[in-house]
Amino acid sequence: MKTAEIREKLIREINSSHNKNLLEELYRYLDRENKTQKTYNLSDEQKLAIEEAREQVNNGDYLTSEEASQEIDEWLKK
Numbered sequence: 001m002k003t004a005e006i007r008e009k010l011i012r013e014i015n016s017s018h019n020k021n022l023l024e025e026l027y028r029y030l031d032r033e034n035k036t037q038k039t040y041n042l043s044d045e046q047k048l049a050i051e052e053a054r055e056q057v058n059n060g061d062y063l064t065s066e067e068a069s070q071e072i073d074e075w076l077k078k
Contacts, residue, residue, distance in 0.1 A: 017023055042050070056062055063071065 014023065014026070
């Protein structure tokens with residue numbers, strides 16, 4: 001489910017609720033989460049690395065976890 005869909009469902013549930021305790025608790029939880037949530041600013045170098053990684057994945061240029069483990073095991077045997 002996409003973020004927008006979840007948000008819409010939550011809004012509908014909140015609007016239909018008459019449970020004051022539930023609404024207050026939900027508000028406290030969301031307020032706390034929003035205050036503690038950090039925003040990360042990426043450098044241009046980090047953004048470039050992410051874009052390159054996405055291109056690699058789109059081109060099928062990656063290893064599965066199993067393949068990576070096999071390569072590591074082979075490297076350690078040397």
